[in-house]
Amino acid sequence: MSTRIAILGGGVMGGTLLSALLSAGHAPGDVVVGEKLAERAEELREQFGVTVTGNVEAVSGADVVLVVVKPQDVPSLLEEIAGAVPPDATVVSLAAGIRIATIEQALPGVAVVRAMPNTPALVGAGMFGISPGSTCTDDRLELVRELLATGGKVVVVDESGQDAVTAVSGSGPAYVFYLAEAMIAGGVEAGLDLETATTLATQTIVGAAKLLDESDEDAAELRRRVTSPNGTTHAAITTFDEQGVRDGLVAGVLAAARRSEELS
Numbered sequence: 001m002s003t004r005i006a007i008l009g010g011g012v013m014g015g016t017l018l019s020a021l022l023s024a025g026h027a028p029g030d031v032v033v034g035e036k037l038a039e040r041a042e043e044l045r046e047q048f049g050v051t052v053t054g055n056v057e058a059v060s061g062a063d064v065v066l067v068v069v070k071p072q073d074v075p076s077l078l079e080e081i082a083g084a085v086p087p088d089a090t091v092v093s094l095a096a097g098i099r100i101a102t103i104e105q106a107l108p109g110v111a112v113v114r115a116m117p118n119t120p121a122l123v124g125a126g127m128f129g130i131s132p133g134s135t136c137t138d139d140r141l142e143l144v145r146e147l148l149a150t151g152g153k154v155v156v157v158d159e160s161g162q163d164a165v166t167a168v169s170g171s172g173p174a175y176v177f178y179l180a181e182a183m184i185a186g187g188v189e190a191g192l193d194l195e196t197a198t199t200l201a202t203q204t205i206v207g208a209a210k211l212l213d214e215s216d217e218d219a220a221e222l223r224r225r226v227t228s229p230n231g232t233t234h235a236a237i238t239t240f241d242e243q244g245v246r247d248g249l250v251a252g253v254l255a256a257a258r259r260s261e262e263l264s
């Protein structure tokens with residue numbers, strides 16, 4: 001039998017998951033969205049042909065409930081759906097910093113999975129780190145893995161690793177966009193027009209990411225292969241090191257992990 005899915009919160013990430021699930025062949029009739037903004041609800045109905053309704057109605061009969069509202073909206077949402085979630089449903093929270101224990105306390109007896117997504121899921125190239133709750137069986141975790149895999153790659157980590165996952169892949173797309181902004185700015189300063197600099201930087205990041213993904217070599221070796229002795233890359237990397245760019249990036253990732261810990 002097909003899996004019935006409720007998506008609570010149809011914003012950027014909820015809409016992304018909805019789109020990924022339907023593209024992967026889940027029937028619009030098997031997905032119900034709970035979205036409180038009337039205008040957004042209408043948009044989702046029109047674009048995807050799914051039912052968009054209240055949260056309580058959305059979770060009734062669901063096998064899997066995806067919680068995709070902002071972290072600060074999670075406690076009241078859990079309170080709202082507490083009596084309505086089927087006892088054999090699996091609840092997946094994608095909200096940054098919300099602990100499994102918090103959800104298990106709010107929904108006693110219900111199996112929980114915590115997941116950290118990222119925005120490249122918008123183009124089917126997302127990264128999800130998922131952690132099973134105390135009563136989540138391997139079968140349920142596998143079902144959640146399969147559902148999220150429609151939007152990208154999925155790794156299973158212990159919940160204690162979620163702050164690090166958030167720091168590397170959750171926030172990570174922003175680091176790459178930051179690099180892109182800097183490469184474009186450098187290109188313009190070196191004499192290119194903005195459009196050309198943007199095309200060069202974008203395709204370079206896409207190509208390097210693809211090479212890193214598909215090559216058997218690690219990042220350090222791939223970098224070494226671009227770097228001729230005393231050449232242009234050497235000049236750039238030496239300057240990055242002198243200016244503390246690498247250390248700054250490592251410190252930034254650690255700051256994100258600490259912030260994630262603070263927020264939960």
Ligand SMILES: NC(=O)C1=CN([C@@H]2O[C@H](COP(=O)(O)OP(=O)(O)OC[C@H]3O[C@@H](n4cnc5c(N)ncnc54)[C@H](O)[C@@H]3O)[C@@H](O)[C@H]2O)C=CC1
Binds near residue numbers: 009012014036
């Ligand atoms: N955007 C990102 O890069 C990432 C987002 N996340 C997580 O995904 C979750 C959602 O984030 P976004 O989609 O970016 O936010 P968003 O603001 O675009 O979407 C949230 C949606 O939930 C709706 N909503 C709020 N309260 C509701 C309620 N009680 N019932 C039904 N709908 C309700 C809002 O109207 C909105 O459409 C957050 O918890 C965030 O931590 C996690 C990692 C990355």
Ligand SMILES: O=C(O)[C@@H]1CCC=N1
Binds near residue numbers: 166170
């Ligand atoms: O910046 C944030 O707090 C969220 C979590 C991961 C990505 N965005």
